[in-house]
Amino acid sequence: MSAADPTPAASGAARTSAAPAGTVWEVFVRPRRGLSHQHVGSVHAADAQLALRRARDLYTRRGEGVSIWVVPGGAISATSPDEKDPYFAPAADKTYRHPTFYQLPEGVKNL
Amino acid sequence: MAVMQERVAQGRTDVPLDLEAGFEALLAADERIEPRDWMPEAYRATLIRQIAQHAHSEIIGMQPEGNWLTRAPSLRRKAILLAKVQDEAGHGLYLYSAAETLGVTREELLDALHNGRQRYSSIFNYPTLTWADVGAIGWLVDGAAIVNQIPLTRCSYGPYARAMVRICKEESFHQRQGYESLYTLAHGTPEQHAMAQDAVDRWWWPSLMMFGPPDSASAHTARSTHWKIKRHGNDELRQRFVDLTVPQAEVLGLTLPDPRLAWNAETGHYDCGPIDWSEFEAVLAGNGPCNRQRIARRVSAHEDGAWVRAAAAAYAEKHGHRGEDGREIE
Numbered sequence: 001m002s003a004a005d006p007t008p009a010a011s012g013a014a015r016t017s018a019a020p021a022g023t024v025w026e027v028f029v030r031p032r033r034g035l036s037h038q039h040v041g042s043v044h045a046a047d048a049q050l051a052l053r054r055a056r057d058l059y060t061r062r063g064e065g066v067s068i069w070v071v072p073g074g075a076i077s078a079t080s081p082d083e084k085d086p087y088f089a090p091a092a093d094k095t096y097r098h099p100t101f102y103q104l105p106e107g108v109k110n111l
Numbered sequence: 112m113a114v115m116q117e118r119v120a121q122g123r124t125d126v127p128l129d130l131e132a133g134f135e136a137l138l139a140a141d142e143r144i145e146p147r148d149w150m151p152e153a154y155r156a157t158l159i160r161q162i163a164q165h166a167h168s169e170i171i172g173m174q175p176e177g178n179w180l181t182r183a184p185s186l187r188r189k190a191i192l193l194a195k196v197q198d199e200a201g202h203g204l205y206l207y208s209a210a211e212t213l214g215v216t217r218e219e220l221l222d223a224l225h226n227g228r229q230r231y232s233s234i235f236n237y238p239t240l241t242w243a244d245v246g247a248i249g250w251l252v253d254g255a256a257i258v259n260q261i262p263l264t265r266c267s268y269g270p271y272a273r274a275m276v277r278i279c280k281e282e283s284f285h286q287r288q289g290y291e292s293l294y295t296l297a298h299g300t301p302e303q304h305a306m307a308q309d310a311v312d313r314w315w316w317p318s319l320m321m322f323g324p325p326d327s328a329s330a331h332t333a334r335s336t337h338w339k340i341k342r343h344g345n346d347e348l349r350q351r352f353v354d355l356t357v358p359q360a361e362v363l364g365l366t367l368p369d370p371r372l373a374w375n376a377e378t379g380h381y382d383c384g385p386i387d388w389s390e391f392e393a394v395l396a397g398n399g400p401c402n403r404q405r406i407a408r409r410v411s412a413h414e415d416g417a418w419v420r421a422a423a424a425a426y427a428e429k430h431g432h433r434g435e436d437g438r439e440i441e
Contacts, residue, residue: 024211041208041274044217046427058201062281081147 024073025051027058029065037069045070138339143269146212154338157331158268159213160229161340166206167224167231171405173199175239176248184242191288192245198285202278209270225410233391234321236399243296243303243310249289251311251318251356257282258352259322267339290359297363304364311360312368319383320391322349353381 025045028037040059045051051070059065079087095101104111130149137144144150173196180196183189207217223229234252239245260282263275296307326332326344335341353372360367371384393399 040277041205041270042211043204043208046423047430050423058204061198061201078147081145082149 023051025055025070026073026076027051027055028069028071029055029059030067031064032066037067040064042073043070138267138337141339143272144267145269153334155213157335157338157340158271159210159215161335162206162210162213162271163215163220163223163229164231166203166210166220167229168235169199169203169206171224171231171235171409174405174408175235175237175401176245178239179242179245182242183245188292195249195285195288198281202281205274205277206271209268209274212270221413225406225413227397227406230395231405232321233394233399234317235405236394236402237313237317238400240313241306241310243293243306244314246289246292246296246307247310247314249285249287250293250359251289251314252321253282253285253289254356255318255321255352257286258348258355262342262348265339265342290363293365294363297365307363308365311363311365315368316386316390317394319349319353319386320388322346322352324388324391350380353383357381 023045024042025048026042027040029040030037043051043054043058045054048070052068055068055070060068091097131151134144134148134150134154137148144154176192176199177196180189180192183192207220210220211217220229224231234255239248257279260275260279264272264279266272266275293307293311296303298304323329323345326346329345332341332344357367357372357374369384371382373382375382394402397403
């Protein structure tokens, strides 16, 4: 999918077409050092530089972030919610991946 | 069974029942619906209508206060008002962004605002006649908006709820700056006090109307409540606002223009006089003091901005989209 015809996957619009005023950019903000970037919303902009500026003005007016990523909506690939269950099924049947799966002998500590 | 009957009534027997059941199960578990989830078309349409109306209200709401930007009485007040009006633009954008996740474009939404197919809150069709109106709007209009909006932070549609969290955080500054400004006027010269009182007299009733018609006359309440888009009735929220606001008026030293307003020890709430719903209907029908002016201003702002959009598009065409080649932006 080209950026000129984006499907903003993080916002998830399945039917959005390109806006004449510019591409939809999904915005991710790092609230402070040590935390990862988090999706906060989207902006419209003709290019990445403008998208970053608009994201700064829109999503960080009160010091909500120390770093911003903008990604053209069409550049994001996403799993489909319709196939959620089969897609994530392999994680569900391996309960031995969790520490709670294991029985510990009485009295053992720090384990 | 009720789901099935509703499906038949709406002529939607084409949707597999497990999709519908999955949607209902998420609602029942108080989980959020996310953009790419299956949802009934009526749920999608209701949300688009409500979020769009909310977004339009934010950007039309810039006009009454914007009216006083160049005439603010001090640099401090001007800077505050600029920040507030900028916030309203930001709130509009958060909400348009949320609406777009439902499959409408920004252009469609703006067209619908400009040609009157979608509405904005009728409160913004009242004029701001004096500087005190800016304070009264912050205190009463934003105060009413906060009471309306806090339950929306738990709305079933994820992007709308998340936008509302952000908006509610910012609204409290709006209300406080208005209250502070009114308090200053109310404790100033007799003329300033009278100006503050006059503003409160004009904004009180329209603020109460912001909660919408009585539940008995509200068209969409039952369905929106089932969908967990709406969590409280209009009358309940209106009462909550009155109970919060009356003591604040006393501290201001201003009166509220309702001779029947009185504390009811039995119910633990303030009783109010009747609201003149014919005024609400008239404003809604397009006959408020500023309906035409607000839309004309919005349309001309949009048209005057056409060259900016064209220039941005031409620039992008010339330089291409940067940041798409996978390199790190940070």
